[in-house]
Amino acid sequence: MSNIKLGATLFCYGTEYARGQYDFEECVKQAAEAGAEGYEIVATQMIPSYPNVSEEFLGQVEDLRNKYGIGPVGYGANNDKGMMVDRNLTDDEMLADTIIDLKSANKLGCKVMRSQYMLSPEAFERLAPYAELFDVKVGIEIHNPETPCSPTMRKYLDVIKKTGSKHLGFVPDFGCFSVAPNKPQWIKALKAGVKEEHLQMAASMRYAGVDIEEARQKLMEAGADPAINEALQGMYGFVQFKPKEALPGLLEEFTEILPYCFEMHGKFHYLSEDCVEPSIPYEELLPFIKKSDFDGYLICEYEDELYCGGTEFTKRQLQMEKRILNS
Amino acid sequence: MSNIKLGATLFCYGTEYARGQYDFEECVKQAAEAGAEGYEIVATQMIPSYPNVSEEFLGQVEDLRNKYGIGPVGYGANNDKGMMVDRNLTDDEMLADTIIDLKSANKLGCKVMRSQYMLSPEAFERLAPYAELFDVKVGIEIHNPETPCSPTMRKYLDVIKKTGSKHLGFVPDFGCFSVAPNKPQWIKALKAGVKEEHLQMAASMRYAGVDIEEARQKLMEAGADPAINEALQGMYGFVQFKPKEALPGLLEEFTEILPYCFEMHGKFHYLSEDCVEPSIPYEELLPFIKKSDFDGYLICEYEDELYCGGTEFTKRQLQMEKRILNS
Amino acid sequence: MSFAMRMKLADEILRKESVKDLYINGEKNGFEFDVQLAYYRGHYLSTIDEIGVLLDGEQIPQEAVTFEINGKEMPLYKLPYAVTEFWSQVEPAKIRVLKKGGVEAGDHEIELKLMIRVPYMEIGPDHNFMPLDCGDKATVTFTE
Amino acid sequence: MSFAMRMKLADEILRKESVKDLYINGEKNGFEFDVQLAYYRGHYLSTIDEIGVLLDGEQIPQEAVTFEINGKEMPLYKLPYAVTEFWSQVEPAKIRVLKKGGVEAGDHEIELKLMIRVPYMEIGPDHNFMPLDCGDKATVTFTE
Numbered sequence: 023m024s025n026i027k028l029g030a031t032l033f034c035y036g037t038e039y040a041r042g043q044y045d046f047e048e049c050v051k052q053a054a055e056a057g058a059e060g061y062e063i064v065a066t067q068m069i070p071s072y073p074n075v076s077e078e079f080l081g082q083v084e085d086l087r088n089k090y091g092i093g094p095v096g097y098g099a100n101n102d103k104g105m106m107v108d109r110n111l112t113d114d115e116m117l118a119d120t121i122i123d124l125k126s127a128n129k130l131g132c133k134v135m136r137s138q139y140m141l142s143p144e145a146f147e148r149l150a151p152y153a154e155l156f157d158v159k160v161g162i163e164i165h166n167p168e169t170p171c172s173p174t175m176r177k178y179l180d181v182i183k184k185t186g187s188k189h190l191g192f193v194p195d196f197g198c199f200s201v202a203p204n205k206p207q208w209i210k211a212l213k214a215g216v217k218e219e220h221l222q223m224a225a226s227m228r229y230a231g232v233d234i235e236e237a238r239q240k241l242m243e244a245g246a247d248p249a250i251n252e253a254l255q256g257m258y259g260f261v262q263f264k265p266k267e268a269l270p271g272l273l274e275e276f277t278e279i280l281p282y283c284f285e286m287h288g289k290f291h292y293l294s295e296d297c298v299e300p301s302i303p304y305e306e307l308l309p310f311i312k313k314s315d316f317d318g319y320l321i322c323e324y325e326d327e328l329y330c331g332g333t334e335f336t337k338r339q340l341q342m343e344k345r346i347l348n349s
Numbered sequence: 350m351s352n353i354k355l356g357a358t359l360f361c362y363g364t365e366y367a368r369g370q371y372d373f374e375e376c377v378k379q380a381a382e383a384g385a386e387g388y389e390i391v392a393t394q395m396i397p398s399y400p401n402v403s404e405e406f407l408g409q410v411e412d413l414r415n416k417y418g419i420g421p422v423g424y425g426a427n428n429d430k431g432m433m434v435d436r437n438l439t440d441d442e443m444l445a446d447t448i449i450d451l452k453s454a455n456k457l458g459c460k461v462m463r464s465q466y467m468l469s470p471e472a473f474e475r476l477a478p479y480a481e482l483f484d485v486k487v488g489i490e491i492h493n494p495e496t497p498c499s500p501t502m503r504k505y506l507d508v509i510k511k512t513g514s515k516h517l518g519f520v521p522d523f524g525c526f527s528v529a530p531n532k533p534q535w536i537k538a539l540k541a542g543v544k545e546e547h548l549q550m551a552a553s554m555r556y557a558g559v560d561i562e563e564a565r566q567k568l569m570e571a572g573a574d575p576a577i578n579e580a581l582q583g584m585y586g587f588v589q590f591k592p593k594e595a596l597p598g599l600l601e602e603f604t605e606i607l608p609y610c611f612e613m614h615g616k617f618h619y620l621s622e623d624c625v626e627p628s629i630p631y632e633e634l635l636p637f638i639k640k641s642d643f644d645g646y647l648i649c650e651y652e653d654e655l656y657c658g659g660t661e662f663t664k665r666q667l668q669m670e671k672r673i674l675n676s
Numbered sequence: 677m678s679f680a681m682r683m684k685l686a687d688e689i690l691r692k693e694s695v696k697d698l699y700i701n702g703e704k705n706g707f708e709f710d711v712q713l714a715y716y717r718g719h720y721l722s723t724i725d726e727i728g729v730l731l732d733g734e735q736i737p738q739e740a741v742t743f744e745i746n747g748k749e750m751p752l753y754k755l756p757y758a759v760t761e762f763w764s765q766v767e768p769a770k771i772r773v774l775k776k777g778g779v780e781a782g783d784h785e786i787e788l789k790l791m792i793r794v795p796y797m798e799i800g801p802d803h804n805f806m807p808l809d810c811g812d813k814a815t816v817t818f819t820e
Numbered sequence: 821m822s823f824a825m826r827m828k829l830a831d832e833i834l835r836k837e838s839v840k841d842l843y844i845n846g847e848k849n850g851f852e853f854d855v856q857l858a859y860y861r862g863h864y865l866s867t868i869d870e871i872g873v874l875l876d877g878e879q880i881p882q883e884a885v886t887f888e889i890n891g892k893e894m895p896l897y898k899l900p901y902a903v904t905e906f907w908s909q910v911e912p913a914k915i916r917v918l919k920k921g922g923v924e925a926g927d928h929e930i931e932l933k934l935m936i937r938v939p940y941m942e943i944g945p946d947h948n949f950m951p952l953d954c955g956d957k958a959t960v961t962f963t964e
């Protein structure tokens with residue numbers, strides 16, 4: 023039996039926050055009003071004394087918990103392997119930084135921490151005893167273009183199984199289940215003067231597995247506006263998509279890692295008034311999770327590629343999730 | 350006509366300060382009680398937000414000025430060429446750091462800044478327009494074993510003359526005029542079990558210009574306690590000394606740079622109750638300066654090699670300076 | 677590397693209304709302005725690959741420019757090494773420029789060049805990370 | 821380099837009375853202590869050439885140790901790069917050590933290894949500066 027709690031990452035309000043329209047309190051308030059039972063905080067985005075948590079910030083977090091009824095449940099860690107001027111961080115150094123993140127997550131009362139695959143499988147393995155010490159479960163985010171059992175993720179799965187640690191696992195980001203083109207990029211391309219037929223043509227080639235350079239050339243030959251390049255880059259990059267027929271295979275992969283998931287990212291890029299995410303198959307995903315033994319937060323995560331703000335969309339996303347899960 | 354003002358560097362109380370016996374206020378109070386008309390602050394030692402001066406510290410400095418009647422007149426800058434892990438700082442970088450020091454000196458109201466020869470003559474030359482902008486005179490400290498016209502110092506003299514800038518000059522430290530062995534090292538050696546005759550023998554060889562390795566060997570052959578090595582190292586290092594006959598030559602060198610001096614360090618290592626510094630010829634130096642056109646602070650500077658604290662000695666030093674200057 | 681990401685979440689990166697004359701000993705001897713980090717999260721200053729200020733197209737010497745966050749005013753050369761100095765995206769940095777006599781009255785273009793490595797987006801081997809262009813320019817009017 | 825300067829102005833570098841158990845989620849899982857910089861002036865942390873903690877002669881893994889000054893808790897690996905982090909000689913640093921289950925009751929020797937370059941005392945070419953030994957050790961009694 024699953025036990026799905028619904029949360030939101032304050033990252034949803036990243037545009038409002040960056041523009042000074044929302045301060046930290048307003049982000050928490052909005053998440054609460056949208057119906058989140060808890061929130062994820064992206065540490066590098068909203069912790070004032072990052073990577074440490076000051077007593078002052080902790081006090082604010084507690085005040086807001088009293089005021090709006092919700093607190094931090096997930097700590098979004100970044101793994102900044104390229105932060106040094108002349109070389110990548112070593113495993114020793116990445117591990118040390120991640121332990122600082124564990125301390126901060128623990129101080130905030132987060133039981134789950136999202137990490138990224140810049141933290142190598144070897145460093146991830148060495149993290150296990152520290153994650154246990156702080157009692158914070160660390161999940162490697164499975165982010166598009168990775169899939170639950172893509173070769174890179176399989177290395178982490180091996181580590182999780184090898185250590186047997188209940189404190190290592192995954193945070194799948196539903197963007198990895200995309201089975202249709204990303205809507206905001208489509209909108210932006212149209213606005214930039216790209217014709218719909220050329221976008222359709224690009225999507226068809228992507229479905230068919232045509233190489234990006236070949237696709238680019240064919241589009242240029244067909245007279246597409248060069249502004250299509252950004253959308254094309256996305257189709258082969260972080261918002262790539264598979265044909266709908268790939269979904270059963272993806273769910274099979276999902277099944278294999280589900281026992282090791284303690285948080286999920288309900289990624290969304292766009293939600294029209296009918297509350298349908300055009301690229302991510304929520305109607306299939308949510309019933310699938312509901313039937314599973316998943317116990318944890320489904321953190322909705324809006325990626326604001328249109329720079330229009332996430333307030334309205336986040337409300338819709340939580341409504342949509344509730345509707346599907348309760349049906 | 351000279352215009353000699355007497356000051357003290359708070360560095361005199363470095364031992365008391367390091368031990369928590371004196372806080373910053375107590376250092377200022379002691380300097381005032383000893384008779385200083387102004388104080389030098391070694392930035393890396395006593396500025397809490399080094400290399401920047403916070404409004405909070407500035408406020409404290411002003412409060413203490415009201416309370417004890419004295420304020421900062423000299424800013425002691427360090428030039429940390431070796432502060433980076435894998436290489437020396439470049440001239441560009443040393444210059445940039447020294448400009449930050451100028452800002453801090455200016456903020457504290459110091460008209461003079463002591464710099465060190467780690468700042469190359471080339472960087473020193475490029476500093477001139479910035480020193481003028483902040484109206485802070487920057488003097489390279491002439492510290493034993495350098496002498497006023499030693500080859501290294503001559504390079505700075507060339508720069509001062511070449512730029513014609515009134516804001517570049519020297520801060521001679523009287524340790525460079527040493528004509529007898531350093532008393533504290535003598536005391537420490539005796540305490541460590543070294544015989545007086547062996548120290549005398551070492552000093553004689555030093556006067557005679559014997560090489561350090563040869564001197565060491567002869568001392569060992571004569572049965573000296575190995576503890577003599579520290580004293581020997583000093584005799585050939587930062588507290589080395591020349592025969593008394595070298596003094597006229599040193600004063601001739603001093604004469605050449607005197608027009609470019611706007612602050613001096615009245616260095617002392619020891620002052621018995623009769624107020625005589627055993628190694629530095631104050632009886633000759635002070636009348637010499639009094640007869641010159643020197644206009645600025647003579648900052649007395651105790652080097653606490655005995656770790657006994659500078660409170661009493663600093664009082665004696667100012668008494669001694671007043672006695673000689675007023676006679 | 678020809679492509680560089682831009683993420684101008686806020687309208688102004690270089691804040692026009694923050695531009696001011698800088699005074700030394702009571703006289704104009706430079707100018708200062710605030711700049712926000714143009715990304716959705718903060719970064720260690722050590723991710724800065726390039727930084728510099730131009731006035732009317734002319735490069736200001738690096739030693740004459742400082743960068744302040746968290747109450748620390750730092751010379752530019754230190755920024756690419758500042759592995760413990762975290763720049764929050766909602767706390768603008770203050771850039772100070774020394775310039776003898778200050779800026780003449782009239783319109784002037786201030787440009788900040790600022791290139792950052794996005795340190796978790798590795799795009800190739802050998803320390804190759806997504807470049808982010810956080811630079812900006814603005815034309816502002818200085819008065820007598 | 822065989823010779824290293826020592827300048828123990830204060831009696832205790834490693835402050836005995838500051839040694840305490842460190843608790844995580846209500847349980848002993850390490851220890852902490854304060855250490856003063858053993859020199860007459862402060863230094864940038866980037867002058868640290870070597871740092872480490874030993875308990876009863878046994879080296880603690882580097883990733884399990886942090887160093888805090890100015891309200892920043894930092895991993896050890898960053899210290900030699902921290903060119904903007906200035907350690908005042910009168911503000912002790914707090915060292916925290918993670919150790920599962922904490923330290924057993926009884927007497928234990930805590931040792932801090934700490935080597936610094938004195939950055940204005942160049943003693944040779946090729947980045948050769950006076951080494952300063954700021955390390956210390958103390959025997960302390962832990963209770964149940």
Ligand SMILES: [Mn+2]
Binds near residue numbers: 163165195287289323
């Ligand atoms: Mn995500």
Ligand SMILES: [Mn+2]
Binds near residue numbers: 492522
């Ligand atoms: Mn001196």
